[in-house]
Amino acid sequence: MTSTSEDTIASRISRILADRIVTGQLDPGTKLRQDHIAEEFGTSHVPVREAFRRLEAQGLAVSEPRRGVRVASFDLKEVREVAQMRAALEVLALRHAAPHLTPSILDLAEEATVAGDNSRDVRSWEEANRRFHTLIVTPCGMPRLLAAISDLHAASARFLFASWRSEWEVRTDHDHRAILTFLRQGNVENAAAVLERHVQWIGQKPVRNASGTTRDAFAIVG
Amino acid sequence: MTSTSEDTIASRISRILADRIVTGQLDPGTKLRQDHIAEEFGTSHVPVREAFRRLEAQGLAVSEPRRGVRVASFDLKEVREVAQMRAALEVLALRHAAPHLTPSILDLAEEATVAGDNSRDVRSWEEANRRFHTLIVTPCGMPRLLAAISDLHAASARFLFASWRSEWEVRTDHDHRAILTFLRQGNVENAAAVLERHVQWIGQKPVRNASGTTRDAFAIVG
DNA sequence: CTATGAGAAATTATAGATAATATTGAGTCT
DNA sequence: AGACTCAATATTATCTATAATTTCTCATAG
Incomplete structure (x- = not known):
């Protein structure tokens, strides 16, 4: 939601992909293949590529030229x-x-x-x-x-x-x-x-997960 | 220079346009027409559009869907x-x-x-x-x-x-x-x-321009 | 003399096609 | 078994074509 109003297909794709990345539906490192996404949205890959550029700018995806775009990892x-x-x-x-x-x-x-x-x-x-x-x-x-x-x-x-x-x-x-x-x-x-x-506070409190072990996680409070 | 290494045509165009906008070769409000820019760089307009998305994210350009991209204005x-x-x-x-x-x-x-x-x-x-x-x-x-x-x-x-x-x-x-x-x-x-x-300090000191009149300008010191 | 609106021209957004590059995998050799 | 080669496949980046929309022009009505 960086800038202008959402009308174009590219911005719609960018919003939906951003949501998937944020909510964890797409795991870090997952390859985002333009043709597959284009097919899913019933478009060509051109608007998909534009969406990628926005995700990149938001820090949600990482692109390596000629090697594709991946969901950004984080630690x-x-x-x-x-x-x-x-x-x-x-x-x-x-x-x-x-x-x-x-x-x-x-x-x-x-x-x-x-x-x-x-x-x-x-x-x-x-x-x-x-x-x-x-x-x-x-x-x-x-x-x-x-x-x-x-x-x-x-x-x-x-x-x-x-x-x-x-x-x-x-x-x-x-x-x-x-x-x-x-x-x-x-x-x-x-x-x-x-x-x-x-x-x-974010990232300061280690979290205990379902299995009872304290993993390398972190609490988000704010 | 937001993210990954520069290899693709799109990123080259984005860098060059960013430089033109920053240095004032392109005035605020100037329409950036994809076909013209594509022709100048000897490419099609597809990479040009991708460059636009990056400029947008950097706050250097503003895009209105279906109405084109303009150099961002500022005050x-x-x-x-x-x-x-x-x-x-x-x-x-x-x-x-x-x-x-x-x-x-x-x-x-x-x-x-x-x-x-x-x-x-x-x-x-x-x-x-x-x-x-x-x-x-x-x-x-x-x-x-x-x-x-x-x-x-x-x-x-x-x-x-x-x-x-x-x-x-x-x-x-x-x-x-x-x-x-x-x-x-x-x-x-x-x-x-x-x-x-x-x-x-930036933006705090009014500046006197060549003609001697103090216009609505500002000094950049930092 | 300004406002309006139809048609022409320009421009954007997307689709479809193509060339270049990267990945995969089967088969071969050690 | 493991590494290596090279062709088959998949994928990216870009180009060309097309549909849809906006902007421009200019003649004409008020």
Whole structure:
């Protein structure tokens, strides 16, 4: 969701493939074969190739000339990298958005938080979480910054879906509530501080998987 | 220079068009007609379209479905936006790069600073300036962060070329020297602080153009 | 003199075809 | 068995062709 409105076949393919990569339907390293995808979508491969270029720019796919395109792989190092970039950019966005935050926006953000706490599955939690973060930064009115943050959210979501594959535990998001409280008080600095810490939480907590062994995984909290 | 190595025609076209947009050979709003560009490069328009997608992702072009691609326009607001993003991300990168900075890297950075001070034209100043900034952040080893910074540099450079069109005055870059001094002392926090302020300088200083009137322009210092 | 609208020209988006490159696998040799 | 060669196959990158859409032109009506 980097830029302009979605009309063309290429952008539709790009959106759908991005979703598959983010949700883990497509595993890291999977070869994306243009003809097969073209056939699936009932198109020629030309728009497919254009979709690839966008995925590449979003960091969701990697292309080696003449050797094809693969779903980008990722490791703990990249998770942390994305977390830190998010921290830096979302704090910047929040500082600029703060003066334009209205009570009704904050109410919507609170609804998103509640929706997140009540989510029964990862997908809806991710949606609610992203909604919260998007709501509080969008009023900054900085389109380039928002596009960058959006791409980073996709990367974050990817790590989330990868680690929480089967299990899902309900949690209450205290950070989101703290941020909202500070924002309602007009205390932007404290809100920003909590947000910065909150987002960096990503990739910090090792996760125990279904079989009971602690694998080389990571929690996504923000 | 967002991602993989450059082999394909599409990436070559993308690089060349990016350079033209950045240096101002192509004005904001200019329509990029795929057939014309294809003819110029002696190719068909298919790789040209792929190049467009990359330029779009870099924020150098804007595409409206079925209506074509144009060179992205920009205003003072966006200049500031890019400056702030650069400040946030370059500081982050510098903090991670600092432990890996060697004396020889810092020497190269100093050479870049000297080269900048001695530059007789915008283009070489921009090259030297970019070299300085790239040198001190590259050792952070965070590829996604570096790619993002690189795209922001392109945007910055664009504003630079747009404002300093004809005149060029030699200046001494005290900020760069201060940053180097702090880094040599191992004082990362102060180096980061200067860098943050330095980069934000962009877009802050109104500029007087050749005809003597102060137009709605802006200085690029960082 | 401006607004409007039909038709021509230009342009985009996609399809289908082709050449170049990479991958695979069967058969052979050691 | 394992490595090696070379042809068969698959895949990518690009070109040429075509349909669909937009933009331009200009004559004409208000």
